[in-house]
Amino acid sequence: MASDHTTTAETAITKGDITRLAFRSSMLQAGFNYERMQSVGFTTAMQPLLKKIYHDDPEGLKAANKDSLEFINTHPNLVGFLMGLLISLEEKKEDRALIKGLKVALFGPIAGIGDAIFWFTLLPIVAGVCASFAIQGNLLGPLIFFGVYLAVFFMRIGWTHMGYSLGVKAIDKIKDGSAMISKAATILGVTVIGGLIASYVHIDVVASFAIDATHKVGLQKDFFDKIFPNLLPMGYVMLMYYLLKKKQVHPVALIATTFVLSIVLSWLGIL
Amino acid sequence: MIEITLTQGLLLAAVAFIFGIDFWLEALFLFRPIIVCTVTGFILGDVQIGLITGGLTELAFAGLTPAGGVQPPNPILAGIMTTVIAHSAGVDAKTAIGLGLPFSLLMQYIILFFYSAFSMFMPKVERYVSENNSAGLGRMSLLMTLIVACTYALVVFLCAYSAQGAMQALVKAMPEWLTHGFQVAGGILPAVGFGLLLRVMLKAQYVPYLLAGFLFVCYVQIQNLLPVAVMGAAFALFVYFNSKPEAAPAAPVAKTEEDFSNGI
Numbered sequence: 165m166a167s168d169h170t171t172t173a174e175t176a177i178t179k180g181d182i183t184r185l186a187f188r189s190s191m192l193q194a195g196f197n198y199e200r201m202q203s204v205g206f207t208t209a210m211q212p213l214l215k216k217i218y219h220d221d222p223e224g225l226k227a228a229n230k231d232s233l234e235f236i237n238t239h240p241n242l243v244g245f246l247m248g249l250l251i252s253l254e255e256k257k258e259d260r261a262l263i264k265g266l267k268v269a270l271f272g273p274i275a276g277i278g279d280a281i282f283w284f285t286l287l288p289i290v291a292g293v294c295a296s297f298a299i300q301g302n303l304l305g306p307l308i309f310f311g312v313y314l315a316v317f318f319m320r321i322g323w324t325h326m327g328y329s330l331g332v333k334a335i336d337k338i339k340d341g342s343a344m345i346s347k348a349a350t351i352l353g354v355t356v357i358g359g360l361i362a363s364y365v366h367i368d369v370v371a372s373f374a375i376d377a378t379h380k381v382g383l384q385k386d387f388f389d390k391i392f393p394n395l396l397p398m399g400y401v402m403l404m405y406y407l408l409k410k411k412q413v414h415p416v417a418l419i420a421t422t423f424v425l426s427i428v429l430s431w432l433g434i435l
Numbered sequence: 436m437i438e439i440t441l442t443q444g445l446l447l448a449a450v451a452f453i454f455g456i457d458f459w460l461e462a463l464f465l466f467r468p469i470i471v472c473t474v475t476g477f478i479l480g481d482v483q484i485g486l487i488t489g490g491l492t493e494l495a496f497a498g499l500t501p502a503g504g505v506q507p508p509n510p511i512l513a514g515i516m517t518t519v520i521a522h523s524a525g526v527d528a529k530t531a532i533g534l535g536l537p538f539s540l541l542m543q544y545i546i547l548f549f550y551s552a553f554s555m556f557m558p559k560v561e562r563y564v565s566e567n568n569s570a571g572l573g574r575m576s577l578l579m580t581l582i583v584a585c586t587y588a589l590v591v592f593l594c595a596y597s598a599q600g601a602m603q604a605l606v607k608a609m610p611e612w613l614t615h616g617f618q619v620a621g622g623i624l625p626a627v628g629f630g631l632l633l634r635v636m637l638k639a640q641y642v643p644y645l646l647a648g649f650l651f652v653c654y655v656q657i658q659n660l661l662p663v664a665v666m667g668a669a670f671a672l673f674v675y676f677n678s679k680p681e682a683a684p685a686a687p688v689a690k691t692e693e694d695f696s697n698g699i
Contacts, residue, residue, distance in 0.1 A: 357633065
């Protein structure tokens with residue numbers, strides 16, 4: 165429908181428009197619901213620029229809005245990239261099927277990259293380091309955390325401009341470099357998680373056996389610590405990993421079990 | 436036993452309103468326990484306890500992320516209530532995490548309810564979109580966000596201020612083995628979080644790095660985890676620079692894409 169309008173309207177979209185789009189991309193989850201997930205926020209964020217592009221073409225705007233409102237579930241920080249890319253295509257009045265297809269093809273991989281980088285690499289590292297400060301009563305912990313995530317928030321300006329200027333070429337870029345970056349980030353994250361397990365999972369067995377009237381064998385000090393320090397914390401994490409990954413146990417079930425187990429073992433005087 | 440004053444209750448509700456919007460939009464990560472607890476501690480006039488509960492709760496929630504649209508136990512309610520309980524009932528921070536957990540689950544279920552209930556707004560949204568009514572669409576986005584934010588404020592006010600008497604009575608009535616049990620649970624709980632992280636991240640090829648980080652902290656006395664992060668960065672750079680030449684020509688594009696969908 166919109167492909168009929170091949171008249172090249174003056175490229176009215178400015179750098180400032182794209183920066184504003186980046187900030188508006190923060191509304192992605194504003195209308196989150198199970199039926200269409202982030203589509204309401206996505207469409208809301210795109211409104212000013214879509215209206216600008218289709219200012220003399222209500223039918224074209226309607227078609228673009230309708231496609232925007234289709235199901236989408238991607239990463240709130242990186243979505244600016246997708247928005248910028250789609251706006252550049254809308255501006256060129258590309259074929260609707262192409263725009264729609266690219267959006268559907270890209271939101272999943274972008275979500276995957278975003279989750280890998282922001283939730284599974286950056287958060288454990290920043291949280292781990294900052295929490296170790298906070299636990300000592302040092303205000304630097306939350307302050308550094310806030311600073312890092314403020315910087316991360318503003319990154320969306322960069323993603324959005326990148327998406328807009330790369331246009332269709334961007335898809336190849338995503339596919340090229342991201343595998344190695346993602347792998348390197350995972351290695352960094354996994355190393356820190358190893359350290360986190362040793363620092364922050366505490367399982368101290370207080371039970372001890374009396375050998376005779378004067379000698380007692382403390383299970384923790386004389387047995388587990390002799391084999392390997394932090395043996396039980398690592399073992400329990402691996403058990404959780406196994407149950408989550410191989411048995412698909414629900415996390416809340418594991419939290420509840422851990423709770424009940426802790427209380428029972430405390431009652432029995434073992435932990 | 437320290438009472439939460441009405442002013443403190445209202446202030447907590449106000450910050451919960453802001454944290455709630457931030458968590459809904461995942462924008463500034465103010466909703467993480469390390470920030471929530473510190474701010475709560477500040478409101479209660481006890482920043483130290485806020486920092487300690489913040490550090491501990493943050494770690495307990497490290498793996499409980501909303502990645503992929505799955506709603507975790509709520510970090511805001513966990514942060515606020517853990518700090519409120521540690522402050523007002525004077526219990527150990529680890530014990531307080533356990534006592535704060537039911538509030539966190541309550542809010543998780545409320546958010547899940549909204550996810551379903553907000554689907555009912557979709558016909559109206561579709562009508563606005565078909566009429567090119569941008570203002571109407573914007574109002575719908577705002578409305579849903581405000582409903583969530585107000586709910587946070589209300590729930591926090593009720594839990595932190597109105598229910599504090601019952602909460603303190605409960606804490607007082609608990610026997611020693613039960614409070615100790617909560618403390619034990621607070622110490623083990625991060626294991627579930629780390630298990631969740633590893634479920635997504637760990638593949639056989641990454642096990643050496645997990646063991647290296649683990650061993651390092653087992654045998655080297657460190658003040659914070661920064662040295663481990665630097666070591667991890669060294670590993671990451673090593674792998675990045677050493678596998679790039681062979682990966683670039685050999686790895687087909689399709690395989691790259693598959694990596695993400697399987698991994699995450």
